[in-house]
Amino acid sequence: MAVVFVLWLREVKKYLRSRVQIVASLGGPLMYLGVLGFGLGPVFQRAGEGSYLQFMAPGVIGMAVLFTAMFSGIAMLWDRQFGFLKETLVAPVPRLAIMIGRTLGGATVAVLQGTLIFVVTLIAGFRPVSVLAVPLAFLLIALVAVVFAALATAIGSTIKEMQGFQMVMNFLVMPIFFLSGALYPLPGLPRVLAALTRVDPLTYGVDGMRGLLIGRGSAHFGVAFDVAVLLAVGVVFVAAGAWRFSKIEA
Amino acid sequence: MSDRPILRVQHIAKSFGTVLAVNDVSFDVRPGEIFAFLGPNGAGKTTTIKMLTTLLRPTTGSLELDGLDVTMHPTEVRKRFGVVFQDPSLDSELTAWENMDIHGVLYHVARHARRARCEVLLRMFELYERRDDLVKTFSGGMKRRLEIARGLLHTPKVLFLDEPTLGLDPQSRNQMWTHVRNLRATEGVTVFLTTHYMDEADRVADRIAVIDHGRIVATGSSAELKQQTGTDSLEAAFLALTGTMIRDESATAADQMRQVARVWRR
Ligand SMILES: Nc1ncnc2c1ncn2[C@@H]1O[C@H](COP(=O)(O)OP(=O)(O)O)[C@@H](O)[C@H]1O
Ligand SMILES: [Mg+2]
Numbered sequence: 001m002a003v004v005f006v007l008w009l010r011e012v013k014k015y016l017r018s019r020v021q022i023v024a025s026l027g028g029p030l031m032y033l034g035v036l037g038f039g040l041g042p043v044f045q046r047a048g049e050g051s052y053l054q055f056m057a058p059g060v061i062g063m064a065v066l067f068t069a070m071f072s073g074i075a076m077l078w079d080r081q082f083g084f085l086k087e088t089l090v091a092p093v094p095r096l097a098i099m100i101g102r103t104l105g106g107a108t109v110a111v112l113q114g115t116l117i118f119v120v121t122l123i124a125g126f127r128p129v130s131v132l133a134v135p136l137a138f139l140l141i142a143l144v145a146v147v148f149a150a151l152a153t154a155i156g157s158t159i160k161e162m163q164g165f166q167m168v169m170n171f172l173v174m175p176i177f178f179l180s181g182a183l184y185p186l187p188g189l190p191r192v193l194a195a196l197t198r199v200d201p202l203t204y205g206v207d208g209m210r211g212l213l214i215g216r217g218s219a220h221f222g223v224a225f226d227v228a229v230l231l232a233v234g235v236v237f238v239a240a241g242a243w244r245f246s247k248i249e250a
Numbered sequence: 251m252s253d254r255p256i257l258r259v260q261h262i263a264k265s266f267g268t269v270l271a272v273n274d275v276s277f278d279v280r281p282g283e284i285f286a287f288l289g290p291n292g293a294g295k296t297t298t299i300k301m302l303t304t305l306l307r308p309t310t311g312s313l314e315l316d317g318l319d320v321t322m323h324p325t326e327v328r329k330r331f332g333v334v335f336q337d338p339s340l341d342s343e344l345t346a347w348e349n350m351d352i353h354g355v356l357y358h359v360a361r362h363a364r365r366a367r368c369e370v371l372l373r374m375f376e377l378y379e380r381r382d383d384l385v386k387t388f389s390g391g392m393k394r395r396l397e398i399a400r401g402l403l404h405t406p407k408v409l410f411l412d413e414p415t416l417g418l419d420p421q422s423r424n425q426m427w428t429h430v431r432n433l434r435a436t437e438g439v440t441v442f443l444t445t446h447y448m449d450e451a452d453r454v455a456d457r458i459a460v461i462d463h464g465r466i467v468a469t470g471s472s473a474e475l476k477q478q479t480g481t482d483s484l485e486a487a488f489l490a491l492t493g494t495m496i497r498d499e500s501a502t503a504a505d506q507m508r509q510v511a512r513v514w515r516r
Contacts, residue, residue: 002355002358003355003356005355006351006352006355006356007352010341010344010348010352013344013348014343014344017343018343079341082338082339082341082342083335083337083338083339083340084339084340084341085339086305086335086337086339087339087340087341087353087356088356089305090303090304090305090328090333091328091353091356091357092325092326092328092329092356092357092358093356249305249306
């Protein structure tokens with residue numbers, strides 16, 4: 001337990017210390033909110049879909065959580081390159097404890113970043129339907145964070161080169177974001193796109209957040225279904241992460 | 251000194267594909283000894299340390315540390331050694347103290363003992379004043395000293411040092427060896443180190459194993475090696491034993507070719 005805690009704390013401390021990085025990481029979400037939110041807002045409204053900002057805020061929060069959690073995979077490559085990983089691998093503790101500490105650390109950092117973006121969306125004019133829904137939305141955010149932090153652990157344990165991570169960002173993280181319906185509504189999509197959105201775990205995260213934060217009717221699949229899918233995917237990804245992590249060779 | 255060796259290595263070999271990195275290596279290290287692996291780059295020193303520290307499984311042969319089989323009881327073995335790898339393994343985004351503290355937790359050192367021990371070791375390695383600075387602000391010598399301090403935190407029986415002076419300036423190197431020599435008195439720890447600098451092996455080690463192309467070609471004290479080869483310096487002894495002077499960094503690729511060739515010839 002102490003081992004899990006200390007490795008978790010390490011991730012959180014490093015996040016809180018990286019002020020410059022935190023500020024830089026606001027860039028992406030701000031751009032989406034600003035450019036798309038205000039740029040596409042009028043079109044969206046004319047199409048009878050209501051406020052685009054309201055619609056998009058959960059998607060942008062989901063994006064922040066996705067990106068931050070996946071970046072914890074970079075941290076692993078970094079640790080491999082600069083050796084700290086080896087320090088944990090020769091310690092007399094189960095690999096599983098190390099993996100859980102790191103993954104929960106990555107997930108926590110993603111939740112912190114999600115919170116920050118949540119605040120930003122509030123400042124930009126996003127208004128959740130009820131204050132009571134906010135804590136529930138955070139549970140969902142935490143779930144999304146664990147799903148992607150575990151995926152990042154699995155990937156970070158498998159690839160060795162820094163270049164590999166670029167591939168992952170371009171061919172996995174960006175598609176996960178764009179296919180999730182973070183920026184467009186799910187009903188009425190072309191069939192192929194609809195099928196792709198359904199295999200994207202982030203779809204359920206964003207959908208669930210919409211259901212909670214902007215009203216029941218706005219969840220395409222329903223919050224309960226979203227949570228169930230995320231839990232199932234989470235179990236699979238955590239297992240995959242633990243398995244890949246146990247196979248790391250120094 | 252008791253008679254049972256603290257390290258017992260019998261006929262270990264390790265191959266990576268067609269490269270035979272370690273080839274039938276056997277040696278014993280006695281408790282309290284400073285034992286040096288002396289050999290050029292690519293000789294198999296790091297591979298041997300990785301096997302001894304549970305990071306690699308030997309292809310064949312057996313390794314015992316403090317009477318425990320290394321492959322069978324990795325967790326028990328890990329509690330008993332500290333290691334400083336050839337490549338740094340500190341978290342440079344954390345402070346010296348935080349690096350020490352995490353290590354203490356990973357090795358189950360109780361909180362108050364951890365505090366006390368961190369302080370003693372940081373003082374011993376002249377880092378106490380800098381304990382709250384981020385490691386990325388440290389010089390190479392300071393980082394290496396911090397790694398050694400960290401490796402000793404859980405009071406291991408054996409300390410492995412893989413080329414601890416690599417990349418350090420002469421002054422830091424001297425300082426490093428003074429520290430290492432003092433460890434036996436202050437910590438009573440057995441030290442297994444590797445180096446490709448002969449003068450260092452000569453000055454610091456009780457016994458030296460000369461390793462080349464994955465094989466141990468001779469073992470003994472510096473005096474014994476000289477006597478055995480009828481030479482008057484360790485350099486000359488090394489030349490007599492291996493037929494070459496110690497090669498430097500750039501030799502690794504050539505070594506690899508030679509090793510591949512050797513496997514093919516069999
Ligand atoms: N993971 C590996 N894969 C393939 N070859 C390796 C690996 N590790 C070491 N070797 C090879 O094994 C030989 C011994 O390497 P090493 O033990 O690092 O030597 P030293 O530490 O004495 O310089 C070298 O030829 C090296 O290229
Ligand atoms: Mg080496």
